[in-house]
Amino acid sequence: MFSLLIHLIGLALLKADQVPLNNGADAAHLCCNTLSEKLPSKVHFPGSVEYERQQYSHFLLQQADMQPSCRVSPTSSSEVSLIMKTVTEHSCPFAVRSGGHSTWPGSNVQGGVALDLGLLNSIDVDEEKGVAQLGPGCKWKNVYAAMEQYNVTTVGGRMPDVGIGGFFLGGGISLLSFRHGFGSDNVINYEVVLADGTAVSANAASHPDLFWALKLGSTNFGIVTRFDVLTYPVKEVWGGIRTYPVTSEQTPKLIENWVSFARGAATTREELQALIIGRWRKGGVDEIATIWHASLDSVPGPPLTDTPPIDDSTRTTTFLNLIDDLQSSDFADKKRNKWDAFTIKMDAPTIWDVFNGAKRTFDKLEHVSGMQWDVAFQPITQGFLTASEKTGGNPFRKVLMESGDDLALISFLVSWKDAADDETMYKAIAELGAWSEELATQRGILNNFIYLNYASGEKPVYARSLSKEDMTRMKSVKRTYDADDVLGRLWKGGFKLPKDVPETIFESSASTEL
Ligand SMILES: Cc1cc2nc3c(=O)[nH]c(=O)nc-3n(C[C@H](O)[C@H](O)[C@H](O)COP(=O)(O)OP(=O)(O)OC[C@H]3O[C@@H](n4cnc5c(N)ncnc54)[C@H](O)[C@@H]3O)c2cc1C
Known part of the structure; x- marks a missing residue:
């Protein structure tokens, strides 16, 4: 116990950029302990009931094979911001989970900090504006149940337990897609915590490039703490x-x-x-x-x-x-x-x-x-x-x-x-x-x-899904919001913008006929 304390004090005295990245597990313990002090009752350690519940609530059993040093359950955007500042300050590897339905082990982390956004699950439907504000931890069944009272729905997932966070950050194919495109086409505003811990609203008028990039944002630009989406009448x-x-x-x-x-x-x-x-x-x-x-x-x-x-x-x-x-x-x-x-x-x-x-x-x-x-x-x-x-x-x-x-x-x-x-x-x-x-x-x-x-x-x-022009634009957005690629280094899971892309990949696909 005493040696662990000395070790943690030693780590705390190091500046963030001195903490070796290959020492992620030590850094993660430091982050977990720091967060546990700042957010008591919201940090869960291995062996606790809540930690194990969250681990086994992923869709994929492989996700439970990864054992984060702790799991943290923020309940507000400002807490997400605090967590982001803590993990980046101490170079702690981390992962983010909303609904936990990633189809590969992409929302958990071995020996790091796992953010579970399940409690950020508010649903506010504005009938007049035809817009709903959704917390990333919502499941589609809860969203549709809340919307049903207003005879509206949105361009969301087709299975009740899928989460909205990953769905919107990867596009999103819906029962409404023939009429309204991808889910992310229908997000009109993102509340997002950036790599430096600041929270911004990204929409057509404010941070428009970030707004565009988040429509296929995955884990490159920040942690989204609210999606504002268009709703459509349905009976x-x-x-x-x-x-x-x-x-x-x-x-x-x-x-x-x-x-x-x-x-x-x-x-x-x-x-x-x-x-x-x-x-x-x-x-x-x-x-x-x-x-x-x-x-x-x-x-x-x-x-x-x-x-x-x-x-x-x-x-x-x-x-x-x-x-x-x-x-x-x-x-x-x-x-x-x-x-x-x-x-x-x-x-x-x-x-x-x-x-x-x-x-x-x-x-x-x-x-x-x-x-x-x-x-x-x-x-x-x-x-x-x-x-x-x-x-x-x-x-x-x-x-x-x-x-x-x-x-x-x-x-x-x-x-x-x-x-x-x-x-x-x-x-x-x-x-x-x-x-x-x-x-x-x-x-x-x-x-x-x-x-x-x-x-x-x-x-x-x-590399395969963006045109050359859009890849250049995405990378420029990335440089604006995460110039040092902090999220690329520390945030585990999701899909990352590539550093180098071979020119040939942009050659037009399906150019020949059958
Ligand atoms: C049974 C099943 C049915 C499905 N049905 C559909 C469907 O009808 N249409 C469709 O398009 N897709 C569907 N999918 C795919 C689904 O959209 C993706 O797996 C999606 O990533 C799930 O989102 P989630 O929040 O549940 O996942 P999570 O595992 O929580 O997250 C997935 C990824 O997104 C990142 N992420 C999550 N939340 C945030 C956030 N707030 N900010 C930043 N990054 C975040 C995570 O770090 C992770 O990399 C289905 C998947 C399953 C397993």
Whole structure:
């Protein structure tokens, strides 16, 4: 105990820039103790009930493998500011978690300070202005429940437990996206704590460059303590999931119908969302194809095939109930997970081929305990991208526009039970991703965009998803607000703006025809 005290005093006497960065764990202990004095009862140490509760409330079990030196639960922007000043002063590694639904271990830290924003969860709906102020720690179910009283909703997540912080800082695909673009297109103001601990409001009039950059901000610019978002009227909606067995006779036709529906009617008639094909292994059916429907006008959508579904949860209901219905799908469960994503021009044969590539990969891994896999296909149509520009544009839209066509975002959503299988699964998913992208490249239909919110942690999301011009602008915003890259060095997790980007990466994607 005495030697620890001496050690901490020694560390405290060092100036911040003298604390060696490879000594992050010592620095973190210093930060935790300092914060514990300044914010008593808000700092939780290993072994405490609250620390363990927070650790196991992440979506990914891998996040609980990381053991921060302490977890801190601020309840105001000024407390976030105090924490930011403390961690930067002592060079403590830290991570930030809002809803904890990162699809890779990106919101926790080993041996550092974990900020849990779960208590920053206020929801204020201004009916007259059509704007809601949301704390980053809100879950979508709470946001929609609060908005339901006013018959409004917003461009938010499609599962009730997903958090709003990560969702908005990575873009955000919603049931409303065909009409209103990405979630972040609908954020009109960010309250954000910068690297030096100051809190600013970033919007179209104040700090406009930061406002633009935060629309794909991830962990580069600051900790957002409030999102002000546009709301839209909604009453009854129609939607749910229709489930079909996968067969080589019927599924290619279903995919073709999904593609033509997404390309045409969906934007105006029905807000059709994802096609998800994956493992089922129930009732003699090995794989299922599910169509996730949602019509905000409450107009029932036609089935996309004559084959009767083996399950059909579609109904007319409230927006909140629909979101709850979607949660009941398999991949909402807490397990070990890995997701990955890439983007192609809409192309039915490639969708079928990628599914079959996934099937070949995962059939070889049948022995992996608790394995579940899905390949999700989501339309990012020209209509979606047009809607995305209405509120001023975002940093990633240009790359999406490069293909000049409707796009399909493809993601692999894979889960399993045991840590011992992690490496096998990571390798298989990486190889499957590389093979699929190569297939799309050969067919001339790859779009460079990688969706940040579904991307695997090692993917060059920024290098691939920004145009050369927007990369230059992003880096300039970064220099303005975090010139020394303090957040790059200390803030663990999220996706970072790259230091060097090879010129070739900006070559226009999907330039050749099929
Ligand atoms: C079951 C499931 C369903 C999903 N559904 C959708 C969907 O419908 N549409 C969609 O677009 N995406 C969806 N996603 C992806 C989801 O948007 C991302 O995983 C998102 O990052 C989750 O946000 P979070 O706040 O819960 O995550 P967290 O794990 O808390 O945070 C994710 C990342 O954002 C950073 N971050 C979080 N809050 C802040 C903040 N306030 N300031 C600065 N940085 C912050 C974290 O440091 C971390 O790097 C889904 C994911 C899952 C697991």
